Structures are given as structure tokens and as C-alpha cells.
Ligand code: FES
């Protein structure tokens with residue numbers, strides 16, 4: 013098993029906390045901070061690969077490990093192409109580097125199911141260059157043709173079986189120019205990836221408690237901060253009664269944070285989050301001090317805002333004479349619909365959601381005057397650098413952002429608001445500070461997946477088939493805060509029409525109108541991005557159209573699919589779910605098809621539901637075509653995880669607002685599904701079409717809500733167009749015990 | 753001074769008696785495997801054993817630990833000698849982000865101690881931890897597997 017190194021704690025604190033010196037042994041749980049002791053013996057062939065003369069191969073993981081398996085699959089891609097011995101490689105978390113930028117966005121971040129689909133080719137080319145350079149040195153030394161050599165198990169091997177370790181060639185290889193072109197290994201030559209399930213390298217540390225998350229970071233002399241932020245969007249702190257806090261044990265400082273995250277506001281005046289922090293010697297002392305304070309707030313300009321008033325804005329926008337942005341216009345849908353006598357129209361709404369990763373927001377920072385060092389569970393290492401550079405006037409090169417394990421990301425950890433706080437406080441007190449939010453802070457100060465509303469309208473021809481589709485989308489931005497731009501989006505919000513702008517279907521006449529809503533609650537991307545809610549609307553509507561035609565939903569969809577890969581996943585899911593086989597009494601099926609993150613997926617959910625709305629989910633079958641599945645074990649886990657995510661949002665969780673602030677504050681009112689709900693059969697089949705590799709981590713949740721609602725319709729004849737379903741009194745058997 | 757045992761070792765701490773045991777374990781004793789998530793007994797991320805009972809340490813003042821014997825995730829097995837539940841967890845590749853997993857494992861260890869052969873219903877009734885990554889499906893499989901493995905080793 014590979015050794016893992018994580019650049020999250022210094023060597024000193026590693027030795028202090030773990031008391032372990034492993035010598036040269038390849039043991040897991042050995043943490044070194046990549047930023048310090050630049051070992052002169054370590055030779056970087058490039059940003060991703062370091063090989064030492066003693067033949068230690070270090071592979072650098074540039075994407076955050078937040079559960080999706082990046083720390084396993086990404087280095088496995090490198091090791092495979094390089095010909096490295098997987099069992100002996102050292103895996104290290106990367107800092108920031110130009111080579112780590114996602115070329116599509118010119119930014120280093122983890123999310124959008126990008127890790128594999130974007131970096132597969134980059135990593136392979138990088139590793140192949142390194143391999144060829146090592147081979148070239150060996151070829152020169154052995155007076156043979158480089159093409160006659162192989163790289164295997166971290167050795168260069170010639171045709172006669174003569175071999176020597178990579179380490180023997182690495183110093184000279186460094187001096188070579190990287191080859192201009194390299195030949196990549198064929199999928200048939202892959203040993204670690206491509207339909208093989210590797211044990212995840214992070215699992216052992218995650219079952220024995222030694223995995224280091226952001227919350228676990230210890231820095232010498234570090235202080236702890238607990239914070240209170242004004243919960244009213246646009247509100248402010250009126251008064252703080254100190255109640256003798258300064259005399260309390262462990263108290264170090266009370267710090268007003270004038271505007272906690274000024275550049276993340278959308279638009280700025282809506283989301284000034286004034287806050288106060290207590291810095292103390294321990295976290296619990298900081299909390300006790302904070303609880304001693306009496307803080308009163310001015311509710312600010314949004315005091316009247318609540319879920320109902322917000323919902324009315326959506327309704328008025330979708331039904332009113334809105335100045336729409338024309339996102340798609342093909343053919344003449346408007347005229348066709350106006351002229352048709354047979355039309356069908358439906359409106360859908362998905363509620364606001366919180367990310368609620370199990371690890372609350374936290375970060376540790378040391379402001380050192382002209383440099384900043386941060387340790388954080390972040391999806392946005394470079395975004396954090398950019399934000400901090402702007403806010404503290406320190407150049408990005410002088411800002412080190414170390415990434416720990418993430419206790420869930422889901423999009424929330426792209427933002428740097430909590431990192432900013434840690435740096436701000438460290439600057440104030442002159443020592444390293446760890447900021448830890450409570451669950452309540454986390455939920456009330458999220459950047460939510462916004463509620464979105466869609467309307468679908470179709471005109472039907474004489475055969476009852478749609479000839480024109482007119483869609484309206486009303487949504488706040490989900491990317492404004494992520495891009496961290498000085499400008500405010502106009503027109504179409506990037507990413508928010510995903511799933512209804514480009515769909516798996518082709519209709520001759522299609523019009524998509526979108527409207528970028530500006531409302532006070534802060535919004536951002538959330539696992540499944542724009543697809544989640546839009547595909548719920550589209551795939552529900554496809555089902556409504558199929559029903560109108562009284563046609564089998566799969567047969568109906570096949571009439572309109574624009575890509576053969578859709579047919580592939582529909583056929584595969586029909587087969588695996590036995591779609592065309594008679595069901596047990598009371599069992600019904602629903603289906604949804606998606607094309608997202610360059611991956612096609614079709615999902616069938618089998619349910620039964622009684623008259624009281626008690627729902628039993630029996631089986632969820634998903635067929636996935638992500639081109640080539642690199643690690644089916646990790647990919648299946650991703651789909652399972654996505655199913656839970658999707659079902660939670662479809663059934664039970666939602667964020668509401670009242671008096672200008674968020675209502676929900678913890679898991680008692682933001683309900684997420686628990687283990688009892690998952691006594692179900694989950695089957696995932698991969699269709700390896702060989703097409704370009706697509707993302708999987710975000711594809712799991714997307715079809716869930718529509719497939720479920722379509723199944724409920726099949727079972728009960730009731731069509732639910734708004735989520736979550738608990739608002740229609742639909743509960744799973746176990747939810748009914750705990751949802752009030 | 754409050755005295756108790758953690759993973760077989762004696763400790764005496766001078767934390768405020770109302771401090772949740774979670775923070776004493778994490779910050780005074782330095783055992784960081786036990787996690788903080790909801791802070792209010794809802795999620796189970798902070799689950800440990802106090803005299804063999806599962807306790808949500810975020811809501812358990814340290815004063816009640818006086819004289820007790822506490823086990824945390826660090827105390828049930830090591831990388832070299834994993835507990836059978838940890839073995840099953842590795843076999844089923846349960847963790848995703850991993851943050852909730854210590855709590856699940858501590859709950860599962862206790863369940864199997866009192867009920868070596870749990871049914872799905874038993875699992876439903878005793879594992880009330882939350883996992884935002886949705887590892888439930890594999891947690892269930894791993895508990896059944898651990899139960900099998902336990903039987904075989906006896
Ligand atoms: S943190 Fe203790 S139960 Fe959630």
C-alpha cells in the first residue's frame with residue numbers, strides 16, 4: 013500500500029502528535045508538510061512526480077480528497093503511465109502550482125466532477141514524459157534504442173531482462189528537455205486503472221481515526237476562535253454586551269470582524285456578514301466566552317423576507333411579463349405553441365438546500381506579516397490565495413494554502429470566507445489561529461443551493477407528440493461567489509441552465525428563457541450544480557409527455573434522444589432493472605435520463621407507496637456511461653453516495669427563511685436521510701462506450717428526484733412538481749418517525 | 753482534577769467540569785479521531801464508549817467521566833492490528849470523506865458486542881448516526897460482514 017503524505021501539518025507537530033518515526037518504511041499515516049524541508053535529494057521531473065536517487069517515487073495529488081477518491085485514482089493514473097510500483101509510491105497532497113490549474117478555467121480547484129475528465133489526459137502525458145526521459149537516459153547509458161526499453165515497477169527494463177531503478181537515471185533525466193510528443197499506453201496496457209478497483213489509499217487512516225481533517229490541524233502556539241455572525245442577510249451588529257468576558261479563563265481577544273467576506277456578496281449590500289470573534293487558548297474556552305456575550309442585531313433591509321415572499325418573487329417572475337434572457341432558440345417554439353390547440357404546461361420548483369458537510373467550516377492560519385500560511389479543508393486552494401491576496405495586500409506567491417482532508421465539500425468549500433476569517437484573526441492577535449464554526453454557524457451562513465423554478469410548455473401534434481418545447485428558468489446565480497469576480501453577472505447566469513440548455517434530446521422547436529434572480533440569500537454551487545434541479549423539471553416533464561401519449565417512458569424518450577450513448581444507458585438500465593418484466597404487486601418503476609459532466613446516466617427507481625404516503629424504495633438501478641470507468645469500485649461508491657444525496661433533497665431536506673434569516677440551524681430541522689432508509693438494493697452498471705472520460709461524482713444525484721417522482725406517479729397517479737416531497741406528506745417508512 | 757481512563761491509560765485533567773468530553777479528548781488529551789459535527793447529539797460523529805456504552809461525547813460533560821473507562825476510535829484497533837469492524841470497513845471500502853466514520857465504527861463495535869448477529873432491523877434501530885456522503889449502504893454491508901468475520905474467528 014502506498015504511503016500518504018499530506019502537507020497539512022508540520023513535521024514537528026507530526027512527531028509530537030503521532031510520536032512515530034518510521035525510517036524509510038512505507039507506512040501510512042506519515043505526514044510531512046510539503047512546504048518545508050525541501051529535500052535537495054528530491055528531484056521533480058515535473059509538478060506531479062518526484063523521484064529520488066534511492067528510487068522513492070512521490071506522486072503529487074493536486075485535487076482535494078473529499079470522499080470522491082481523488083487521492084487514489086489520480087496518482088494511480090500517474091503510476092500506471094509512469095510504470096511505477098504502486099505499492100511503494102508516496103502520495104503527497106499538492107500545494108498550488110500553475111501545472112495544477114484546470115485549463116478550462118485557468119484556476120486550480122476541485123469540483124464540477126472535473127478531477128478525472130479534465131486531468132486524465134494531462135496526468136498521462138505528464139507521466140509518459142517522465143517515463144520517456146528516464147528511458148532515454150537508460151538508453152544512452154546502455155547503448156540501446158529507447159524504444160526497446162520498458163518502465164515497470166519503478167525500474168527501467170531492457171529486452172534481456174536487465175534492469176535498473178528509476179532512481180539511477182533521475183539526475184540525468186532532469187537535464188533532458190521533456191519530449192515534445194509521447195505515446196500514451198493503450199487502455200489494454202493499464203494495470204491500475206480501467207475497470208479495476210483499487211483499495212482506496214485513504215481508507216485505513218479513515219477507519220482508525222488518524223486521517224487529518226482541517227479541524228485536526230495543530231500548529232505550535234495556535235489559538236482558537238469561536239465566532240458569531242449576524243444571521244440577518246444585510247443586517248448588522250447593534251450592540252455587544254461583554255458581561256465580563258475579558259476576565260474569563262483562556263480569553264485572549266474579542267475581535268469585531270467588520271465585514272467578514274466582503275467580496276463574496278451577491279450583490280454586495282445583501283450579504284454583509286458582520287461578525288464577532290472570541291480568540292482563546294482552547295476552543296471550548298472560546299465558545300464559553302462567546303456564549304457569555306449578549307449580542308443584539310439590527311435586522312437590516314431584508315427583515316421582511318421569508319420563504320413565502322421569496323417564493324412569490326419566483327412565481328411573479330415566471331408568470332409575469334419578465335425581461336427574459338434567450339438562452340436557447342431553435343426553430344420557432346413560441347409561434348408553434350401559440351398556434352396549437354393541444355398544449356401541456358407544468359411548473360416545477362426545487363427548494364433551497366444547504367451543503368451541510370459533516371465537518372463544519374474551519375481553517376487555521378498564520379499571518380506572518382509579509383507571508384500567510386493557511387491549513388484548510390478546501391476545494392479552492394487557488395481561490396483562497398486570490399481572496400487573501402486581495403484582502404491583505406500580500407502577493408499570491410507569498411500565500412501558502414495547505415490542504416487537509418475535507419470532511420465533505422459538495423461545493424461549499426470552494427469558497428474562502430472561513431479561511432479569510434482565520435487569517436483576519438491571526439493578523440489581529442499575531443499568532444496562528446484556528447477558526448471553527450458550529451453546525452449552526454455552518455447552516456445559517458451557508459451559500460445555499462438556491463431554490464429554482466422551471467416551467468415547461470409543449471405543443472402536441474395530432475399524434476400527441478411534442479413539436480415545440482418552451483422552457484422558462486428562474487434562478488439566482490450559482491457561480492457569482494465562486495468566480496470571485498469584481499463584476500456582477502448579467503443575462504444568463506453561468507452554469508444555472510445546465511441540464512435544460514443542453515439536454516440529451518433533440519426537439520426541432522425549442523426556446524429556453526432564463527432569468528437571473530437577485531435576492532438576498534447568498535447562493536452558490538451545490539453537488540449536482542445546475543443539473544440537479546433542472547433535470548428534475550425536464551425529466552418529470554418528459555414523463556408527463558410520455559403519459560399524455562400513453563407511451564412507455566423509455567420508448568418515448570428514445571424518440572428524441574440526440575446521442576446513441578443515451579440509448580446505451582437506457583437499454584442497460586432497462587435490462588438491469590428488468591423494466592419490461594411484470595412487477596410484484598404494488599411495485600412501480602420510474603426512470604430518468606441525464607447527460608451531465610460528459611457522462612450519460614439512466615436510473616430506475618422501484619417503489620411502493622401506500623395511501624398514507626408512506627414510501628418504500630426497493631431498488632435503485634443506475635446505468636452509467638462515463639466513457640471508460642477507471643475504478644468501478646470508487647465510481648459505484650460515488651453513485652451510491654449520490655443517490656443518498658439526491659434522495660435527501662428530493663424527500664426531506666430544505667432551507668427556509670424568516671424575518672430575513674435562515675430558519676434551519678442543525679440536523680434536527682435540516683433533516684438528512686439516515687441509515688434505515690438504505691435497506692435497499694442498489695445496482696450500478698457501467699457502459700464502457702470508450703468515449704471521452706466523463707465525471708461520475710456528480711452524476712449520481714441528478715436523476716434521483718425525477719426518477720422517484722416518476723415512480724410515484726406510476727404508482728399513485730399523483731404528479732409532484734415541487735420538492736421536497738415531505739411537503740406533500742410523502743415520507744419513507746423511517747422518515748415518518750422523525751419528520752414532523 | 754477529573755480522573756478517568758482513556759484507551760486503557762490513566763488521565764487526570766483540570767478542564768472545567770462542564771466541558772464536553774469531546775473537547776477534552778480532542779484538545780486536552782490530543783485524540784483527534786473523535787469528530788465534532790452537530791454538537792447537539794443529533795449526528796453521532798463524536799461517538800465513543802464510556803464504560804462500554806455508546807456516548808455522544810459532544811453532549812457529555814467531562815465531570816460525568818470521573819472514574820470511568822473510555823474508549824475512542826484510537827483504542828479499538830491499530831493499522832497493524834485492526835478491530836474486526838475496521839477490517840470489515842476496509843473490506844467494504846466504506847469511507848468516503850471519512851469524517852463521520854469514527855462515530856459509525858464506534859456504534860457498530862458496540863452493536864456487535866451486545867448482538868453478534870444483528871438483523872437489518874437491529875442495525876436500523878441501533879445505528880442512528882448521520883453521514884452526508886451517504887455511506888449507509890456500505891455501512892450496513894460492513895456490519896454484516898464484521899458479524900460473519902467475528903463468528904469465523906471464534
Ligand atoms: S457532534 Fe456529537 S452527536 Fe453530532
Ligand code: FES
Pocket residue numbers: 079370419420847848849850851852853882883884885886887
Ligand atoms: S463519509 Fe463523509 S460524512 Fe460520512
